[in-house]
Amino acid sequence: xxxxxxxxxxxxxxxxxxxxxxxxxxxxxxxxxxxxxxxxxxxxxxxxxxxxxxxxxxxxxxxxxxxxxxxxxxxxxxxxxxxxxxxxxxxxxxxxxxxxxxxxxxxxxxxxxxxxxxxxxxxxxxxxxxxxxxxxxxxxxxxxxxxxxxxxxxxxxxxxxxxxxxxxxxxxxxxxxxxxxxxxxxxxxxxxxxxxxxxxxxxxxxxxxxxxxxxxxxxxxxxxxxxxxxxxxxxxxxxxxxxxxxxxxxxxxxxxxxxxxxxxxxxxxxxxxxxxxxxxxxxxxxxxxxxxxxxxxxxxxxxxxxxxxxxxxxxxxxxxxxxxxxxxxxxxxxxxxxxxxxxxxxxxxxxxxxxxxxxxxxxxxxxxxxxxxxxxxxxxxxxxxxxxxxxxxxxxxx
Numbered sequence: 001x002x003x004x005x006x007x008x009x010x011x012x013x014x015x016x017x018x019x020x021x022x023x024x025x026x027x028x029x030x031x032x033x034x035x036x037x038x039x040x041x042x043x044x045x046x047x048x049x050x051x052x053x054x055x056x057x058x059x060x061x062x063x064x065x066x067x068x069x070x071x072x073x074x075x076x077x078x079x080x081x082x083x084x085x086x087x088x089x090x091x092x093x094x095x096x097x098x099x100x101x102x103x104x105x106x107x108x109x110x111x112x113x114x115x116x117x118x119x120x121x122x123x124x125x126x127x128x129x130x131x132x133x134x135x136x137x138x139x140x141x142x143x144x145x146x147x148x149x150x151x152x153x154x155x156x157x158x159x160x161x162x163x164x165x166x167x168x169x170x171x172x173x174x175x176x177x178x179x180x181x182x183x184x185x186x187x188x189x190x191x192x193x194x195x196x197x198x199x200x201x202x203x204x205x206x207x208x209x210x211x212x213x214x215x216x217x218x219x220x221x222x223x224x225x226x227x228x229x230x231x232x233x234x235x236x237x238x239x240x241x242x243x244x245x246x247x248x249x250x251x252x253x254x255x256x257x258x259x260x261x262x263x264x265x266x267x268x269x270x271x272x273x274x275x276x277x278x279x280x281x282x283x284x285x286x287x288x289x290x291x292x293x294x295x296x297x298x299x300x301x302x303x304x305x306x307x308x309x310x311x312x313x314x315x316x317x318x319x320x321x322x323x324x325x326x327x328x329x330x331x332x333x334x335x336x337x338x339x340x341x342x343x344x345x346x347x348x349x350x351x352x353x354x355x356x357x358x359x360x361x362x363x364x365x366x367x368x369x370x371x372x373x374x375x376x377x378x379x380x381x382x383x384x385x386x387x388x389x390x391x392x393x394x395x396x397x398x
Contacts, residue, residue: 025094025102030137031113032066032090037141038079040155041088042121043069044311044326045361049090051115051138054128059101059111066092067117087153090115090140103131103138112213113138121363123156128194128215133207142208143193146201157191163277163297176299177262182277184256185222192219224252225278229263234272234298245276252277265299273299307333307355309364309381309393316370316398324365325381325393330357334384338366341395342376 031051041047049067052060068076068089078089094102103111110131118124129138136142141151163180194215195202202208227250250259261275276296309325316322323338336353350372356362377398383391 024096024099025104027095029094029102029104029131030139031061031092031094031115032138032140033078034139035141035151036079037144037151038081038087038089038153039117039119039125040086040153041117041119041125042086042123042156042363043080043088043119044084044363045120045328047088047120048118049115051090051092051113053101053103054112054114056101056103056111059103061092061099064092064096064098066090069120088117088119090117094138109134110137112211115140117156119156120361123158125154125156125191125193127154128192128196128213128218130195130202130208130211130213132210133202133205136202136205136208142195142202142205143197143200145199146204148204151201154193155191163275174267175262175264176273177260178275178297178299179258179260180227180275180277180297181258182224182252182256185224185279186220186255221280223254223280224256225280226251227259227261228276228278229261230274230276231266231271232274233270248275275299307383307385308391309336309383312379312381312393312396314379314396314398319370320367321370321373321379321398322365322367323379323381324363326361326363327355327357328361330355330362333357336364337382337384338368339380339382340373340376341378341380342374345374345376348374348376 047067047069050061051066065075068078068080068091069087070076070080070083071078076089076091078091079087080089080091081087092099094104103113105111110133112128112130115127115129116124117126127140127143129140129142131138133142144154145152163182192215193200194213195208196211196213196215197203227248228245229248230245232244248261248263250261252259263273263275266273274296307327307329309327312323312325314321314323325336327333333355336355338350338353340348340350342348350368351366353364353366378395379398380395381393383393385391
């Protein structure tokens, strides 16, 4: 069986800037959830989050971890709870070591920033904060619904600007070939929240929207550029420094579409290949100046396992059986087959489930009637790859 390709797709407006790294804020300048709120965001796997100054993208958090999926009492002390509860918090500060630049001007105050979050299940959200209210700084609750006493959490949703793998990943002579699909960036379905929205804490205070930020107008400026590539250590957030990336010369249609890309696979087992889509926000790009990556595909190297159903669980109640599993790698995956296994009848196919991770990660759950199992008490989920090969999950009993 061919070696599989690992893809972890996420949206992260990574700044490709060759500019010098500036010092972060001197005094503490909060960035994140401060009042026991959170995002409703799948957290059964890695969370990717990145913040940057809207008009000066070289000011940003880069690969520094700012998200929390579980309380640890040290770096994560808010309401992120435990892994698997779909509660994610942002907990950081613009003065933290490793953050590039400071979005606060001593004479004019805070500058508007963008926060982009990619959840473990492939969904995500965007938040824009002005930082104009010095007391709030970049507190995310300013952009969340507020009823006069409590800020309600906001939920992630489908990402329109993250690339989808529509063609299987084929490897040949140490190279990979992918077909990536980019949705129209001018009509995103990504949940987008700002402190200028009605019924938010920012609107209630009346202190966070001096610039009358119009998120819809902001999005109409979006236009794709080229696909870029980078070989870096496998991880969740690639280094956004310009010198780490190479232009493939492949142009993404301005309003989205399919593109074919290829590149040599890394030779080191710890390295991954990244593809990213350049996204311009209405400003003419000047060579050497910062721009953003709308999403990236992380492609694994020599030791990556093939697509497989992980964390399989099965439970029965009231004459029904609920089966759940997750995946971290779906490139080259054609379909999941849910099978019942018994000593007397062998394998019994129960249902088929189409992958929805777009090459990356996803979570699944199906409920079937007890009678469908014909007395079997063992379940597996089989991955059928696009090259015809098969990979089985570990078996579970109910």
